[in-house]
Amino acid sequence: MDNLIWIFVSAMLVNNFVLAYFLGLCPFLGVSGRLETSFRLGLATTFVLLITALCSWFLNAYVLTHAPYLRLISFIVVIASTVQFIEMAIKKLSPALFKALGIFLPLITTNCAILGLAIFATNRGYGFAEGMVFALGAGAGFTLAMVLMAGLREETEIIDMPVLVRGTAMNLIIAGILSMAFMGFAGLFSST
Amino acid sequence: MTIELRSLEQEPSSTKLALSLAFAGLISGIIIISIYEATLPTITANKARELREAVFKVLPNVSTMQKLQFDNGKLRVRTEKGADEDTIYGGYGSQGQFVGYAVEGAGPGFQDTIRVLYGYLPEQRKIVGMEILESRETPGLGDKIFKDMAFVANFDDLSVDPEIKAVKKGTKSTPYEIDSITGATISAKAVVRIINEARVRWEDRLPAPGNEPKLESKKTKDEG
Amino acid sequence: MAINIKDPSAVQEMMKGLWRDNPVFVQVLGMCPMLAVTNSAINALAMGLATLFVLVGSSALVSAFKNLIPKQVRISLYIVIIATFVTVIDYALLAVFPAIHKELGAFIPLIVANCMILGRQEAFAAKHTVGFAVMDAIGMSAGFLIALFALGSVREILGNGSLFGIDLFGAGFEPWVIMILPPGGFITLGLILLFFNWVTERKARFLQQVVAAEQARG
Numbered sequence: 285m286d287n288l289i290w291i292f293v294s295a296m297l298v299n300n301f302v303l304a305y306f307l308g309l310c311p312f313l314g315v316s317g318r319l320e321t322s323f324r325l326g327l328a329t330t331f332v333l334l335i336t337a338l339c340s341w342f343l344n345a346y347v348l349t350h351a352p353y354l355r356l357i358s359f360i361v362v363i364a365s366t367v368q369f370i371e372m373a374i375k376k377l378s379p380a381l382f383k384a385l386g387i388f389l390p391l392i393t394t395n396c397a398i399l400g401l402a403i404f405a406t407n408r409g410y411g412f413a414e415g416m417v418f419a420l421g422a423g424a425g426f427t428l429a430m431v432l433m434a435g436l437r438e439e440t441e442i443i444d445m446p447v448l449v450r451g452t453a454m455n456l457i458i459a460g461i462l463s464m465a466f467m468g469f470a471g472l473f474s475s476t
Numbered sequence: 477m478t479i480e481l482r483s484l485e486q487e488p489s490s491t492k493l494a495l496s497l498a499f500a501g502l503i504s505g506i507i508i509i510s511i512y513e514a515t516l517p518t519i520t521a522n523k524a525r526e527l528r529e530a531v532f533k534v535l536p537n538v539s540t541m542q543k544l545q546f547d548n549g550k551l552r553v554r555t556e557k558g559a560d561e562d563t564i565y566g567g568y569g570s571q572g573q574f575v576g577y578a579v580e581g582a583g584p585g586f587q588d589t590i591r592v593l594y595g596y597l598p599e600q601r602k603i604v605g606m607e608i609l610e611s612r613e614t615p616g617l618g619d620k621i622f623k624d625m626a627f628v629a630n631f632d633d634l635s636v637d638p639e640i641k642a643v644k645k646g647t648k649s650t651p652y653e654i655d656s657i658t659g660a661t662i663s664a665k666a667v668v669r670i671i672n673e674a675r676v677r678w679e680d681r682l683p684a685p686g687n688e689p690k691l692e693s694k695k696t697k698d699e700g
Numbered sequence: 701m702a703i704n705i706k707d708p709s710a711v712q713e714m715m716k717g718l719w720r721d722n723p724v725f726v727q728v729l730g731m732c733p734m735l736a737v738t739n740s741a742i743n744a745l746a747m748g749l750a751t752l753f754v755l756v757g758s759s760a761l762v763s764a765f766k767n768l769i770p771k772q773v774r775i776s777l778y779i780v781i782i783a784t785f786v787t788v789i790d791y792a793l794l795a796v797f798p799a800i801h802k803e804l805g806a807f808i809p810l811i812v813a814n815c816m817i818l819g820r821q822e823a824f825a826a827k828h829t830v831g832f833a834v835m836d837a838i839g840m841s842a843g844f845l846i847a848l849f850a851l852g853s854v855r856e857i858l859g860n861g862s863l864f865g866i867d868l869f870g871a872g873f874e875p876w877v878i879m880i881l882p883p884g885g886f887i888t889l890g891l892i893l894l895f896f897n898w899v900t901e902r903k904a905r906f907l908q909q910v911v912a913a914e915q916a917r918g
Contacts, residue, residue, distance in 0.1 A: 290584070298586075299587055303882060304882045305736055305882075306731065306732055306734075306735040306736045306882065306885065307732055307736075307810075308732070309731045309732050309735070310731070310732070310815060313728070313731075353508050353509065353511075353512040353787065353791070354505070354508065355809075356783050356786060356787050356790070356809050356812065357504065357505075357508070357780065357783045357784070357787065360779055360783055360812060361776075361779075361780070364776070364779075394813065394815070394818070395813065396732035396810050396813030396814075397732075398813075399809065399810060399812060399813050400732075400806070400810055400813075403806045403809050403810070404588075404806060407588070407589075407805075407806055408588065408589055409589075448894070448897050448898060448901060449894060451897075452728050452890075452893055453890050453891075453893035453894040453897060454890070455890075456886050456887070456889050456890030456893065457886065457887055457890035457891070459886045459890075460883045460884070460885075460886030460887035460890060461883070461887075463882045463883040463886055464878070464883040467881065467882075467883065470586065470662065492770060493770050493772055493773050496768070496769065496770055496773060496777070497773055497776060497777065497780075500777050500780050500781070501780060503784075504780050504781070504783070504784035507784050507788065508784060508787045508788070511787070511788045511791045511792065512791055515791045515792060515794065515795035518795040518796075519791070519794050519795050519798075522795070522798045523798075526798070610802070612805060614881060615739050615740070615859075615860075615880045615881075616739075616859060616860065616875065616877040616880045616881065617877060617881070659877075
């Protein structure tokens, strides 16, 4: 149990996917303009991360034991098709949910956080429960980073600042400061 | 341009789509398998060499090593290829006499799994060397566990009783304490924890000093 | 299909990736794998070269088979092609340069998720001949390589006081460790982009002044 909590906290705060591993930067810098959108994108990403953890665990446990060299290709193909399948299912079963979260799904599938999760979970030899908790933590961390970033960006829109700085350059520097703040969470582990 | 024109005229049948995907998959599979087969011998040889070098580094005065396997309650010479979590390495001197064990341990560090190899002399109950086999600790901070030679030297003569303890840098006062690293306490403590765990795990598995498996004449050094 | 290197348009295709359409500084693409590995110059260089191999290889293949690839499944096919090349370079690095592979670790497979590579297939390779596609790929990955290298050198020099592992400042230098940590990656890239914006703006203003002067004279 301790181990699972450790994995969750580590993936969410200390080794935040966006702010420490630079995974999922494209939506982080591209979509994080509005708080509401960012939060929904975060939720949708968490959902896809959970599916990814499930797929990669299944592939690692039953399919790839004898063919490690097919890992990358099979991860991509299986994750992409599973997400597409679920997208179709949601569209059919719950149009409202699809409108809220589903539109992000194709965008998320090509996001490096997804593949990154599968690869990290494999490299660390996570089992089923560990993999799911890892995905949940990574998703929570991604959502947190997105929401924080969106909040900050909404603020920067109304303050006076040179045109030259606006845009990606400023967002990256803000992200750098956020990342520095998140490094403080390392202190959580000093007692272990 | 031709693609767009054609797709306006007629939709390709789904059989054709499936066929083109299958064909691409087949080609890519063949390419991947050939590169895997082509590089496998070099990769295994590299890994074996790396491990051998590490074993010779953590055990002083060793000229041969062999793999030892713990199963059915006793330690025997491992003749199969590869290694698993119940494998350790025995180091032997130039006369073939037993010197010590090299034991591998792994556990979570600050960022990712750390794999550690340490040399252990069972008779003196002492650790005589430590080498980080794999770590992805933060460059500049956590990677001091293998870049900071003063920290690594802590493990050159370290008593394992009652257990290893990391203390604040410069306050080492007993033979079982090690000076931690400023700015990398978590990684340093992780190394200590991994070694302690591995040592406890192997404590009862190792035969009494003097009864170690003898060196078998078969050269084991070059296999994977 | 063979093209003359002296052909000005082919050279143009290559040069545009270096500055005007630089994938990192101008288009801000492919950042996921790049920021994480640019904590030293050598890692940045290795990552850039691996990306070059993947991009050139897949561009050549995609442009060669562009007429055979059905439109509906093209993205999946591009990804399969890219993933194949990435697996090849992954194993090749593991065999030939195990030390570098250890450093880059999990980030080599992530080249697949580099949006720049997929973007070039869709935007360029699928519409041009092999020669042009390869030139474009070389230019783009050279631009990517330069960006990675600039970032990696700055971070290594400031964060570790060295370049390619060679000590630059001697023992008196206290390294700015933050530069090789993740925040340093964000901030360095932010500042480089800022510089890029500034240069571009200065250039535009200068051109404007030239035009105004011409008009005043004429």
